[in-house]
Amino acid sequence: MHRLEGAVRSYAWGSRTAIASLCGRTVPSAHPEAELWLGAHPADPARVVESKDGAASLLDVLESDPSGQLGTDSIERFGPHLPFLLKLLAAEEPLSLQAHPSAAQAVEGFAREEAMGLPADSPVRNYRDPSHKPELVVALTRFEALAGFRDPRRTVELLEVLGVPELDPYVGLLAGQPDSGGLRALFTTWITLPPPALSALLPRVLDGCVTYLATDGRGPREFVAEVRTALQLADFYPGDAGVLASLLLNRITLEPGQGLYLDAGNLHAYLHGMGIEIMANSDNVLRGGLTPKHVDVPELLRVLDFRSPAVPILEPEPVTSHEWRYRTPAPEFALSRLEPGVGDTVALSPCGPQILLCTAGAVRLRCHGETLDLVPGESVWLSASDPEVVLEAQAPDSQVFRARLGDARGADGDGAHPVS
Template identity: 65%
Template sequence: MHELVGALRSYAWGSRTALAQLCGRPVPSAHPEAELWFGAHPADPAHVRIDGHTRSLLELLSADPDRELGSAATEFGDRLPFLLKILAAEEPLSLQAHPSSAQAHAGFERENLARVPFDSPMRNYRDGNHKPELVVALDRFEALAGFREPLRTVRLFRALDVPGLHPYADLLAAQPDSAGLRTLFTTWITLPHAALSKLLPQVLDGCVQYLSCSTEGRKEFVPEARTALELAEAYPGDAGVLAALLLNRLTLEPGQGLYLAAGNLHAYLRGLGVEIMANSDNVLRGGLTPKHVDVPELLRVLDFEPIDLPVVLPEPVGDGSVRYRAPAREFALRRYDLTAGSAQVPLTAAGPGIVLCTSGTVQLLHDDEKLVLARGAAAWISAADNDIRAQAVDGNAQLFCAGVGSV
């Protein structure tokens, strides 16, 4: 086991306080800090500290995949199949979806044949892998995820009482299924500028009126109306503001998770969370961004089947941990809540994997070795490291353990 130094990523939507506070650095930070990557992604691998020196985790795995990855190397080669992050969103991320394995493979091959440069902003597929993902809230975490049940969306349109929305409400009421959602979303995402500049202000005025006169009987869609106004302020004139009205609006409390399979349109709005995903960088955007939006390819990837709020609750495992169930072969995630003065806790099936401390201070023990992790610190556990134990130091602590498959 070795300390793992994460790669800090700065994006405009990041926070100047959340990651700095978590990692014990001065606040505010000089730039918005959006993500802290713990993994072996080629774009920004974490580094392992060994005997006073640092080495890229990517290089470590490539040099000895059998020792570091064990049986996982049979399926994934010298590649760590997951990427673990701490995500800190101060402002909304782009409206986006991720492809299935088949879609990613086909899209990657197609763009390779077309010789689209890998660093081109017009490129959709930077690898041939899918990107299922799971985020677990560390504090209150807000998101848009998956298409809402159509008849409830019709009720939202009726509640806003905007003349410009009436034909769209009628369209969806007449076809309250995935086909109706596809038709409406496609219409909105391709609206000519003149039509969009007329409809969007009406919708926003409707949101203002709805919020100003909401009574006890008219509070069902307050979060949706507020979110539309916030998105419009951040991305004025963006068709993604309309598209966001079709999605589930949810709030995760600390400890709750959200799993997103291929094709689910989503946008994280704000909050701090631990995120784990397949080790891919394939993103198809649908709006709320200055970046490239490829509407035909997005429509090819999207799953328009309406879903309920896709909240993942932690399940007790019986070894002192809870797991977040996700149908992804590439990753699995457990959480350990360690109490002050408690005995050492074995980290079941810890390697190959990453252990991340998100609260308090933890010491990891292996044979005669000891590694202390403060909040925001992580460790790489190779497949050769057996019998890893954890213990809280000077108070309660929390650990997340990321591994391959069902751990």
């Protein structure tokens, strides 16, 4: 059991208050803080505090003793690497419109770009590793997102109520083929519009959005959130075809404690809010707009899933009276939330490598005669060799997120249980 120091990632869309405030640091921070990485990704590994005088990269710790740190089961399934990456995420502004590849697509794409000789840090590289990237985000605050293509028939309704004559050909395209093929055709058309055509169409669409919001009480009001989002995105990314694409996606709001799981090919964009994010240990991103970064449209189209099933909001399932889990099909990770009452004592069974992150209150951990206190923003690394850990809440409303391996079928491993 060792304290873990996360790596803060500064991106323009991050918040100067959210992560700093949760961690008890001076607000505002000097730079936007978008993510706190807790894992062993080579781009920015967390550090394991081994003594008062020193800390070592978690990546180096794993490489020095893979069996003791990760355990036989993890190595057999995923190799000598931590298969998940845990993050604290704070979005003050919208992230890029993006999707992630499947496992097979990641392997092929990485090999292709390696053969091309693209440097690992090349700005035009799509595949920085050979792994897919299923991910789960759980809201700590109200969390806004776009995720997955909306049912085409509903999208036709949305585009029609905007009352924009210039949209008629596109509405007709989708109305004539209200399925994944029609969505692919419309998205491809919009994302590849020549600049003059985009400059002519987008302002008319935005005018239609403004008019729609101004007609309160004179028609259906089903699409207010979607229309407002398009206008907000246009403010952040003027002239970007991703603003049009946003009108094809489900607009989702998560309340604190709710989760959203995103599998390969799901086009999405986080818009605003703070959450816990866990994913397979990958940094592969195919972008489709709303960003100044590299956009590779042909490669994005190759990985996108244009089917439009409902994107369910995940409600946690109770494991015990103190633990709730977020069930996903991803075998690389499992995430649960612990909320013991003051004085409650909970035992965490050994089940391979784990990371615990405190997000509220205060807790004390006991393991093999040692104790460690966690307050919000602090985390701990538990190796596969660590025995049972006992967690005790030291303050009201304490909350800890627990990241560990999923099983071979994507279900969670052992849960926590009260200590008698």
